[in-house]
Amino acid sequence: MTQLSIALPRLNATGRDDFMVSPTNDTALALVDQWPDWPDRRLALVGPEGAGKSHLAAIWAEESGALRLRARDLKAVDAPDLADRPLVVEDVDRGVDEEALFHLWNACAQKGNGLLLTGRGMPSDWPVKLADLKSRLSSLTPAVISDPDDMLLSVVLLKLFADRQLQVKPALIGFLLPRMERSFIAARTMVEALDRESLARGVPVSQSLARTLLEG
Template sequence: MSQIALPLSVRRADDPVRIVIGNANRAVADALTHPQDWPFRTAVLVGPPRSGKSLLARWFAGQGGDVIDGVDTCDETEVFHRWNRAQESGTPLLLVSDSDPWEIALPDLRSRMGAALHLQIGVPDDMMVEELLWAHAEARGLALGEGAPTYLVPRLERSFAGIEVLVATIDRLSLERKVPATLSVWRDALEAVQGADQPRLI
């Protein structure tokens, strides 16, 4: 397991202090460090909610790349112009989308997006889930407690959003009860998250 340390200038209050690199995003991280290898120096990044797409994009922008986050909701003509400007300047262009492919009406843009490198963040394995638990707890200043991963990892939802929601719920219950985050809190947090119709980040 490894991590990319983020400069303070690109951190936000609701972001982890680091980007956890594991099985789900290692290929993406490797590709972002070698934009000179991208076809037309253009890549499209997709992944599940809360999987760190925007965080990786901000890191990439901090390295001098050009980024369009939410490209699937942007004006297609503007995206096409940004692609042209990136080609003229030799600046690598990273396009972040919630879905790939997305519906593109402009034929010229559609052909260029088809030629780009397509990167996807996958599902975290147990090792990455454990590291994400620690990262989210660290970002909240939460002492998760010894043995937390052993208990939580086999039981929690295998999704980035689910992991974040669980840590937030543990933090809330611990604060409400004014007790450390130990087994009873972990168990009740799991029950609360698994019983909710729709997880909410708090």
């Protein structure tokens, strides 16, 4: 009998109970949890792509009542109103209106509201040219998420499969770990490839399918 494979909607779980704590992110979590006692009520959340920055930012936003927006969507004219509540600005390293972020920084400081910035790499290395803004970013306390260890990468893979409503056996995770790059983005790419191949072949995600995919 041919098994039907149906593309199911992705479910991105972003609650605190869904955040997977390990030695690679526990310090970052502890720093975020120090709110509202951050230095000057500001913090940078940094780490590689797919590390869980958005998840941790979502946890803080839920608990602090913060608004979340992408750095690319920030406009200077909006800064005074945005600063009326705690705020998350994500992916600053990917590009931002520097004047807008500078005005937002000052407005948040004047109103005493929290500001959480996220990005890859340290804030001092973000591609910012405005000297006053670069100086402010360099002063931020960084909450750093590191590349995953085996334990965290295993749980990340399981979560990525679960987000796609795919149930997999633990043996598949054990098979994948020594055969893939140790990074969050590699885990995401692997799960996407297996899901896509499963749908194309009309078979479940399994160790056999993973072997076929990896061995070409």
